[in-house]
Amino acid sequence: MKIHTTINNLRAESRAARVAGKRIGFVPTMGALHDGHLSLMRAAKSRCDLVVASIFVNPTQFGPNEDLAKYPRTFERDCQLLEEEKTDLLFAPSVEEMYPLDAVTWVTVEGLSEKLDGKSRPGHFRGVTTVVAKLFHIVEPDIAFFGQKDAAQVAIIRRMVRDLKFPVEIVACPIVREPDGLAMSSRNAYLDSSQRKAALVLSRALREVEQKYESGERDKNALIECGKKIIAKEPAARLDYLELVNADTLDPVAQAMPRTMVAVAAYVGNTRLIDNLLLS
Secondary structure, three states, rough: OOEOOHHHHHHHHHHHHHOOOOOEEEEEEEOOHHHHHHHHHHHHHHHHOOEEEOOOOOOOHHHOOOOOOOOOOOOOHHHHHHHOOOOOOOOOOHHHOOOOOOOOOOOOOOHHHHHHHHOOOHHHHHHHHHHHHHHHHHHHOOOHHHEEHHHHHOOOOHHHHHHHOOEEEEEEEOOOOOOOOOOOOOOHHHHHHHHHHOOOHHHHHHHHHHHHHOOOOOEEEEHHEEEEEHHHOOOOOOEEEEEEEOOOOOOEOOOOOEEEEEEEEEEEOOEEEEEEEEOO
């Protein structure tokens, strides 16, 4: 695996691959890799000739009181994992490489970026779409792979790609869960043993909503209420939101139907976790 830290070097390598007729797959990450990330690498490997990963803890998607300083950074371990997955290229730029000191340009997907996590974390998705747009310009992938756990992010990036005519296919890969159902996340590393157990309330709440839907309930409010009751039973968890939305527009739905997304975010201790599922 080759590691590049500058835009010019990564771009030159990517363009040489394109000239050679290779199909380029891209997996952007913030590092602290787990099996969820590695499943994206495998998906990229199965569909592409050249697989590029990036590791960049993007400061512009963190709010002033969020966890930028303590976000887990495990670069050497991450490189080893990527090597084992036979990743071809790793782009690991500095903040200065990605953001010139006088940069004033942002990419904002209006109408979607203020929903779900965007409502709870103002400016978060502006930072996400800006850095992803930069990365797409640098890597020039044919296909980019994202995790379904970040479903709102996927919807917003899809809209950005459509609106700005990026020539890239966006693939959302299934959520990878621990054996007990907890969605894999780099932030799970913040949880102590008791919090780790309490965090299971998110997936329990989603399953409760799914079961009620499968039993015939379609009313949004009734489904949301049954999920909220599960969260309320866990004293270590503090609900941020539990919503039923259209998976593409992130708009609330009045009635549940196939492919309605149930999305939840909650704090366990000081750690904010998210999860979701699509009703079938």
